[in-house]
Amino acid sequence: MATAVRPIMDGVGDIEEVEPVTVTQDLWLLPGDLELSRFEDRLSDAWPRGFTGNDQAALRVTTAFHRIIQRAAERVDAEIVLIDVGPNLGAINRAALLAADAVLMPLAADLFSLRGLRNLGPTLREWRSTWRGTVLPKVPPTISAPQGTMSPLGYVIMQPTMRLDRPVRAYQRWLDRIPIVFATAVLDQEDFTIGQRYEIATLRNYQSLMPLAHDARKPMFDLRSADGALGSTQMLVQRCYQDFKALSEELLRRLSAGVG
Structure with missing residues (x-):
């Protein structure tokens, strides 16, 4: 991605087309790079300058990620694009999220995730309103x-401590609060509807699978005995596979249904 925006950062042109990296059959990757941090200031400067619609250079900066993703998807005929962003509300994430049809939020069962949700909801609405109401109508057809x-598609709970497949009580108190905050802060609903399912999945702490996966350079659910997944660890691999399979199926269902 850094290569793709380098002409913009250097002031010598527009985005450069990049070749998606083949990971496996029907799966490709556009890798990020720490060098993208240099693009943050350019994005921050371009955002307000694009409000008038007269500064096409600013509009090309703000839409750079969208156009890179669009061209890469067309190149490999991708049906779904997943955009992975960090836990912040900076200019890079704004530009990336503008390109997204739906947003999935990973959360932990703690105070910081609740505060993050309270900030994220209003910020997404502000970005959406500004873009669709002020900027998008003025973007020329050439861009x-x-x-x-x-x-908002829903949220995924990450790694609560489990006991007999149930979160321990200390985490459960936070888990019980998340749906209310999601409904009010993110969905902007005045009242929380009891029974409404916003949670897409709960992904447990898979213990030793993460370091094994890093070492083997493969997903946790694809680890084999040759990778060090022996005995009870192999059973955890199978559980991990089922958990991620269920997550994927629920995501596809919600995307197909067009619900958040």
């Missing part, structure tokens, strides 16, 4: 621009 939909 491919995202719709800025960013529809």
Whole structure:
């Protein structure tokens, strides 16, 4: 991605087309790079300058990620694009999320995730409103621009401590609060509807699988005995596979249904 925006950062042109890296059959990757941090200031400067619609250079900066993703997806005929962003509300994430039709939020069962949700919801609405109401109508047809939909799809709970397949009580108190905050802060609903399912999945702490996966350079659910997944660890690999399979199926269901 850093290579793709380097002409913009250097002030010598527009985005450069990049070749998606083949990971496996029907799966490709556009790798990020720490060098993208240099693009943050350029994105921050371009955002307000694009409000008038007269500064096409600013609009090309703001839409750079969208256009890189669009070209890469067309190149490999991708049906779904997953955009992985860090836990912040900076200019890089804004530009990346503008390109997203839906937003999936990973959460931990703690105070910081609740505070993050309270900040994220209003910020997404502000970005969406500004983009769709102020900027998008002024983007010339010569520049491919995202719709800025960013529809909240739900959230995934990450790694609560489990006992007999149930979170321990200390975490359960936070888990019980998350749906209310998600409904009010993210979905902007005045009332929380009891029974409404916003949680897509719970992914447990898979213990030793993460370091094994790093060492083997493969997903946790694809580890084999040759990778060090022996005995009870192999049973955990199978459980991990089932958990991620269920997550993927629920995501596809929600995307197909168009619900958040």
